[in-house]
Structure formats: C-alpha cells, structure tokens
Amino acid sequence: MQTAEQIQKVAVTLPDGSVRDYDAPVTGLQIAESIGKRLAKDALAVKIDGTLRDLTTSITTDAAVEIVTRDHADTLGLIRHDAAHVMAEAVQALYPGTQVTIGPAIANGFYYDFARSEPFTPDDLEKIEAKMREIIARDARFEREVWDRDEAIRFFEDRGEKYKAELIRDLPTTEDISVYRQGEWLDLCRGPHMPSTGRVGQGFKLTKVAGAYWRGDHRNAMLQRIYGTAWRDEKELKAYLHQLEEAEKRDHRRLGREMDLFHLQEEAVGAVFWHDKGYTLWRTLENYIRARLERTGYLEVKTPQLIDRALWVASGHWEKFREAMFTTNSDEEKVLALKPMNCPAHVQIYRQGIKSYRDLPLRMAEFGSCHRNEPSGSLHGIMRVRAFTQDDAHIFCTPEQITSESIAFCDLLLSVYKDLGFTDVSVKFSDRPATRAGTDEVWDRAEGALREAIEAAGLPYTMNPGEGAFYGPKLEFVLRDAIGRDWQCGTLQVDFVLPERLDAEYVGEDGQRHRPVMLHRAILGSMERFIGMLIEHYAGKFPLWLAPLQVVVATITNDADEYGAEVLKQLRRAGIRAVLDTRNEKINFKVREHSLAKVPLMVVVGRREADERTVALRRLGGKDQEVLALDAAVNTIVAEAGSPLGNLVPESPF
DSSP states (O other): OOOTTTSOEEEEEOTTSOEEEEESSEEHHHHHHHHOHHHHHHOOEEEETTEEEOTTOEEOSOEEEEEEOTTSTTHHHHHHHHHHHHHHHHHHHHSTTOEEOOOOEETTEEEEEEEOSSOOOHHHHHHHHHHHHHHHHHTOBEEEEEEOHHHHHHHHHHTTOHHHHHHHHHSOTTSOEEEEEETTEEEEOOOOOOSBGGGGOSOEEEEEEEEEEGGGOTTSOEEEEEEEEEOSSHHHHHHHHHHHHHHHHTOHHHHHHHTTOEEOOGGGTTOOEEOHHHHHHHHHHHHHHHHHHHHTTOEEOOOOSEEEHHHHHHHTHHHHHGGGOOEEEOTTOOEEEEOSOSHHHHHHHHTSSOOBGGGOSEEEEEEEEEEOOOOGGGOBTTTBOSEEEEEEEEEEEOGGGHHHHHHHHHHHHHHHHHHTTOOOEEEEEEOOOSSOSSOHHHHHHHHHHHHHHHHHTTOOOEEOTTOSBTTBOEEEEEEEOTTSOEEEEEEEEEESHHHHHTTOOEEOTTSSEEOOEEEEEEEEEEHHHHHHHHHHHHTTOOOTTTOSSOEEEEESSGGGHHHHHHHHHHHHHTTOOEEEEOOSSOHHHHHHHHHHTTOSEEEEEOHHHHHHTEEEEEETTOSOEEEEEHHHHHHHHHHHTOBTTBOOOOOOOO
C-alpha cells in the first residue's frame, strides 16, 4: 500500500487563480466533479495549459486548467467539429459506399469532403439533416482509441476508405494514430471532442454542396464538399441565418450594379472598373482620409509601381512574396515587379539626404496602387482583388517614440472609424510567425514595444498567435458591421528588420548613426475592400456626406423644368452633388427608381413650387415630404451634407 508521501500530487491552477492539489493522474472530468455537480454536468472539454483536450484526458503534472462549458469561447469549434463527424456518419448510413475524407470546423460552421459518384442534391441535404438529428438523439459517447499505424491502414483499406489510408501513411511516424468512435461508427481524428453526440444540440443546418479537389490540388480527384453551420442553440442558428439573409440583400456586387458604382469583367480579372458615381464615393473617402492625415502631420508621397527585383530581394519580399508578385522584363533584361506593397519604396524616400533625430518622427503616407497575384478562386467582388489601393503610411521614429506614435495612431484610427459609422472595434495582437526575418532578440524587442504601446493606449486586446508579418508583430483592428459581421481592416506593425535590411539611418543626439524604427500602419486597409464593406454596412444607404449622388431634383411636369434647373444650380453652387430629372415620367415612377438607386434626398418641384419658390423634400425610406422655401431647403441640405471635418468640397464651378 502506498504511503501519502508516495502518492504523486499535481497542482491545478484554476482560472480564478486558486490552486487545488489532486492525486495524479486526474482528468478534467474529475476536477469538474470536485468543484461541483453542476459543473461536471455542463463540462464539455478541458483546457490544459491553454491546449483544448478531451474531458477525460489525464493530467500528470502541474498545470493551468480550465473547464470548458457551453458558453465558453472555444465551444463553437467543438460543436462544429462534432457536427462534422455526425454528418459523416449520417452520409455513410444513407449512402453506403461513400468515402469520407477530411472534415474540419471552419469559421461559422464546418464541412466534410466525400468521394461519391452520384452528386448530392438539396433533397439529400434534408435527408442527411434528419439522420443527423437521429444520431444526436442517440447520444453516443465519443471514445478515443490509439491504433497501430499498419493496422489502421489495413482497416481503412479493407473498408474501401483509400483516402483515410493515404492520410495515415502521410502522418509523421512520431504521431499517434488516434481514432474516435461514436457508437458503431468511427473516424480518424486528432480530436478533441465533447463527451457525446448529444452535446451537438439542434442548432445546426446544412447549407450547400460544392466541389473540392482532394488536398486542394487540381491534379487530384474532385470530391463533393457539404457545408454546414452549427451553433450553441437554435436561437443562435436563427440569428446567423437571418444574418446570411441580410448579407445577401446587402451584397456589394448587387448594390454596385443597382447604384451604378462599378463593374467587373473577365478582361481584367481581379480589377475594378469604377463608374463616375463609384469613383465619386472613392474620392470623397480619399479626400476625407487625406484631410485627416494632413491635420496629424503626415506627408503624402507617390512611389513607382514597377521596381527592380533587386530592391525586393534586399527587403526580403522576393523570398516571401515572389509567388504573389507580377513581374516583367525591361529592355535592359532587368526583372521588374509590380509592387505588392509600399514599404520598401517609402524607405527609399527616407534615405534621400541625411536624417537627424530632430526630423523624427517622419510620417509618410501614400494611396499606393499595388498588385498581388491572388488565386482566382479567392477573388470576391471588390473585397478581394489583384489590383488595389492601400491607404498606407509608415512612421519612421526612434525607439523612444514608439509608444507615443502608437497612441496617436490608435486615437486617429478610432476617430476615423467613428466618423465612418463603426464604433464596435476590437484589437488582436499578432506575434511572431514560424517563418520570419530577424533574430529572436529583435522580435523580443519589437513584441515588447508593441505590447507596451497598446497597453499605454488603454485598448483591450486578444492574442492572435503566429500571425504577425514576417518582419514584425502587428495589431489588427477588427470592425463589426451593422449585421454583426467582423472585418479586419486597420493594422499597426513594429518593424526593426526592414530599416536594417535597407540601410535606413538617422544621426542621434549623440552624433552617432542609428537605425530608425519603422511603424507600418493602415486605417482602411485597401480602398476597394473598405468601400465594399461600407456598401454592405449601410446597405447602399450612405450618410449624406458620403453618398456619391446626394440629391435628385425631379420635376412633376415639364412646366417646372426651368425652375428645376434653377434649383439644381443653387444646390451645385453650394457644393451638393445633384442631378436634374426632367423625364416625361410620373413622379411616383421617378421616386421609385431613385429610391432603388439609394439616392438619399429627392427635391420634387411642380408648377405650384415654381410659383411659390418652394420645394418638396423627400428622404430615402420616408413616406412624408417636407415643403420648404428654396433657400431654406438648400441651407438644410448643406448642413446635413457636411463632412465630419466640415466642408471639404472645393469651391463649386457652377
């Protein structure tokens, strides 16, 4: 019999900081039971030193432990992973001979790829959903088993599961071959899983079928991918499906056509043809950002689009981004590349002439035209393109200025977002990636400086491990739009590497040469993507100051055409973007047409308005109209159309 001294103890640190001692080994479930019956009942998994594991995983050494329940941040991933397994079992039960391949959880849902000769139909999805509900109701336990590698290969080959056998063969020999059972059905899987299939719940729905090459390689067999979404409960599912419906209504591609903003065509894949209204929106946004930058001490520059390969090699971008760069040869047989980003070019401007510490910080901004050879399958309207414009800037500063410059940038960024209608902003801290430039010492300095800066700015943040740029850590600013979707837009990066690689210097107060720190920052990210996001956020119903066409003056009869032209002239003189509609159509037709085009204001004039020198003001989405004297109407519209910075419209030529 073991003495008390012989029994190994483990110290478990709980999220509240308390420490409990247990006899080793101890499982997450046992820990939950020791805390309370309700927690044990609700427990779904356990986090051990930050790693998500099965609830039954044994803990043999001191560790930080967190019991994962339904409301935990990691739970959705578990639900979706388990739902994928349940779907795979349902498919094989309904369609014998179908091979299962890979089925991960993804953002907002899950998918599984199947090898089957017959295509899945929408009716099939309904049948699969029904079968999934049966499996969930059965509430079979998830049980992990570790198999011998060769036995596992034979097992799956004997079942005709050649894809699973291939996966096992390609796994590192040091990796356990783990299989999860749920009743009679099993699958190759690393885990973790919840205790049983019943924990998936009823908050799921299969959404679509798509084609997918095995392992993403077009040389391989085409598989059928079934997508689904899964949530904690049916209420969350309903909310998400409503969000999808809203997103479809707000799709920037459809609204772009209806509002005559832009178009895309095959002759310029990944590039945008901006129409006059769309480019007016672009220029309005650009002028606003430019004014904000000028007021905060930025110098605007312009750099070449074609730059010699040698600079990209020196900066490190050639090694990291070569596959995404468009290249061409000049007459001198030099290899030139269209710039995928502005950073190295800005360093070249910085290096012209000797810089002193007195010149720093130097804030250099550019609306830089960039090109990246994005895969065709990833292109999406104007949200993901190959030709785009960055609202890019670089701050060259001393190490001592990092914090103050970061605070100033965060203040500017949040103020811009507020002006553009976004108040729900979160921050992610992305630290060193596996593949990076610079030593660990340099990265320690950069990450420490950025962490100090964001904490000094007073902004809460979450970690986004391994997602930093290859030359430095970064903050990612995520906006939540009107229907609850998140968009990563702004960034702030601390870079000690590029100034070193491209030989940027300044003369310090000590008379010696030093390397500046380079802060890479963007607010919008890319103009194209942000405009697409704005379109969807506002559903095309822009605030008056942003609307590409602010007012339509519409005549009721041709008798009022002359007065309509006078109204138009006064509006344009006041800097309002307005047009005149004198078509021989009924006024209701005109109102309906311009409402579909999302014109914020209509100024309606007829014979009576002409005689009384009044106008009838109609607002988009409103049923009533307001009759005002012409001068009062113009003043009202001008006041409402003011930019957050005041009147940025140059003097009108009208």
